Amino acid sequence: MSALNIGGSQLDTSWFLLLSAVLFVLGSIGVLVRRNPLVILISIELMLNSANLALVAFSRQLLNMEGQLFALMSMTVAAAEAVVGLAILVDIFRVRDAEDIDDLSELRG
Amino acid sequence: MALAVFFVAAALAVLGGIGVVAFHQPIRSVLSLVVVMLALSVIFLLLSAQFVFAVQIIVYAGAVMVLFLFVIALLGPARELGRGRLRFQTWLSALFLLVLLGLMWSLLQGIQYRQPDKADLSFFGTVQSVGAGLFTTYLYPFELTSILLLVAAIGAIYLSRKRIDDL
Numbered sequence: 001m002s003a004l005n006i007g008g009s010q011l012d013t014s015w016f017l018l019l020s021a022v023l024f025v026l027g028s029i030g031v032l033v034r035r036n037p038l039v040i041l042i043s044i045e046l047m048l049n050s051a052n053l054a055l056v057a058f059s060r061q062l063l064n065m066e067g068q069l070f071a072l073m074s075m076t077v078a079a080a081e082a083v084v085g086l087a088i089l090v091d092i093f094r095v096r097d098a099e100d101i102d103d104l105s106e107l108r109g
Numbered sequence: 110m111a112l113a114v115f116f117v118a119a120a121l122a123v124l125g126g127i128g129v130v131a132f133h134q135p136i137r138s139v140l141s142l143v144v145v146m147l148a149l150s151v152i153f154l155l156l157s158a159q160f161v162f163a164v165q166i167i168v169y170a171g172a173v174m175v176l177f178l179f180v181i182a183l184l185g186p187a188r189e190l191g192r193g194r195l196r197f198q199t200w201l202s203a204l205f206l207l208v209l210l211g212l213m214w215s216l217l218q219g220i221q222y223r224q225p226d227k228a229d230l231s232f233f234g235t236v237q238s239v240g241a242g243l244f245t246t247y248l249y250p251f252e253l254t255s256i257l258l259l260v261a262a263i264g265a266i267y268l269s270r271k272r273i274d275d276l
Contacts, residue, residue, distance in 0.1 A: 004156075006111040006155055006156075006157075007110055007111040007155075008110070008111070009110060009111040009112045010112075011111060011112065011115055011155070013222070014217045014220065015115065015119075016152065016156065017217055017220075018213075018214065019119045019122060019123070019152070021210060021213040021214065021217070022123055022126070023122060023123070023126050023145070024213075025206045025207075025209060025210045025213075026123070026126035026127060026129065026130055027126070027129070028206055028209070029202065029203060029206050030129055030138075032198070032202035032205075032206070033130065033198070033199050033203070034130065036135055038135045038138075038177070038180065038181065038184070039129075039135050039138050041177075042129055042135070042138050042139060042142050042177065043129060043130065045142060045173070046126060046129055046142060046145060049145065049146060049149055049169070052149070052161075052165075053149055053152065053153075056156050056158045056161055057156060059156070059158070060157060060158070060233075060234075061222055061225065062222065062223065062225050062226060063225040063226045063227070063228035063230075063233060064226050065228075065233070065234070065238055065239065065242045066242070068158050068160070068161050068234060068239060068242075069239065069242045069243060069247055071158075071161055072160075072161060072164060072239070072243075073250060073251075073254055075164060075165070075168060075169060076254040076257065076258060077254070077257065078169075078173070079168060079172070079173055079258070079261075080257050080258055080261035081261075082173050082177070083176065083261045083262070083264075083265045084261050084264050084265055084268070086176060086177070086180045086265075087264065087265040087268035088268055089180065089184075090180060090183065090184070090268075090269055091268050091269060093184050
């Protein structure tokens, strides 16, 4: 265990990593349980955010900028993913009402 | 002080995360996600990542979330009514993810970090140091992400174009 000195108080890096783990699990619960495709995309964003938190926490612990740079890259990738995912969703909704992801099973063999 | 800020922000983030999963209307999920992102940006500030903090607020809580809100406004309010076809799915997935959380928690026990690099904390995480990293060592990945954004923009325009048979 190693404590970070932030503004005079001692904060453990594990706390940040634990928060990141909790948010990741919440996001994956959203992906697995919810059936609205829009909410599934939102949950994926939550998981990407928790990964960013872990990257930044490690970056601070090791005093190495690479973690923060990687977090910035992953934000770019998340933005691109959201744009393409939402475009696909709008395209599906234009053809049909798809409020339940279970209804979108045409591609199943 | 930093301790109190951390715990308030962490509690807000977890509550927002629960809100993302639990609210039945997508627009409430999006607004909960905005709460999570703002709380996380405060935590980024605690971890002396000033530039990531600013980008998180401007790009994520600003641009990406507005995109989600636009799509919800475009598609109209959709509620999840009734239960899904796979009723056991909820409990099974919750069980699996609790196991996953337990595994991650046990990984965090007794974690050993290597010796931190020598870095000046007044310089660490500033726009200057981020720029120095992005435009020297990591120039090629940085340019590749710009190509990725271009591809995503072209793809989104292609997917959302007006089809001939729509007219």
